[in-house]
């Protein structure tokens with residue numbers, strides 16, 4: 001077959017998709033928050049946040065049967081053993097399962113696996129990212145970037161002018177991610193973080209409704225797709241509108 005006749009290359013889907021956070025996800029999201037931001041106190045009341053008209057949360061998810069989880073030793077596992085890794089995993093990943101001295105059929109556990117989330121507040125013309133985090137075990141797989149892409153797309157959909165956030169001065173890794181999507185440092189807040197009195201940098205995108213920003217965004221999304229595969233992104237629930 002000549003090069004001209006060859007089938008176009010099928011671009012793969014990445015294993016992680018994006019959708020709004022649902023009540024069943026809130027425990028897993030709380031676990032991610034605890035891991036990523038251990039000094040956040042009080043913890044964010046994610047379930048309550050679901051009815052906050054100003055807030056929106058997106059999660060990256062993998063249907064549990066496709067998730068890259070430790071294998072269960074048998075098809076039926078005993079989760080009553082105290083402190084077992086599996087028990088902690090089940091508590092984090094399948095929050096609906098009560099833990100006690102009973103046996104659970106591993107194969108029947110079908111809640112989605114949630115490796116990351118992003119939270120936003122919409123105020124006036126601004127979309128403010130309140131938190132973005134990926135489980136340590138799943139970092140560096142393009143999920144953080146996927147969450148940020150979803151966030152900016154949702155902000156565009158909701159007619160926000162800019163996306164803003166605060167980030168620790170020391171968190172150069174996250175700053176790298178934001179800079180990639182056109183965020184620039186526009187100021188700082190002294191001793192913003194109460195745990196160690198660290199300063200926060202304020203970072204803001206350019207005008208996201210402008211064609212130039214959106215052109216650059218689409219280029220970045222295309223590069224993400226080439227690198228990690230296509231992603232399914234559902235940004236709104238039928239009831240939430242945009």
Ligand SMILES: CC(C)(COP(=O)(O)OP(=O)(O)OC[C@H]1O[C@@H](n2cnc3c(N)ncnc32)[C@H](O)[C@@H]1OP(=O)(O)O)[C@@H](O)C(=O)NCCC(=O)NCCS
Pocket residue numbers: 036037131132133134135138139140141142143144145146166167168171173174176177180
């Ligand atoms: C920041 C965070 C969400 C990134 O998630 P992730 O899934 O690992 O990110 P991705 O794999 O999509 O990487 C996207 C970009 O982030 C930056 N980045 C992520 N991990 C990095 C690392 N270990 N070193 C340097 N840059 C890194 C890079 O710019 C990277 O782009 P590149 O791959 O083209 O270099 C994740 O590290 C995290 O949850 N950290 C703890 C919580 C946190 O600090 N949140 C930000 C608070 S403001």
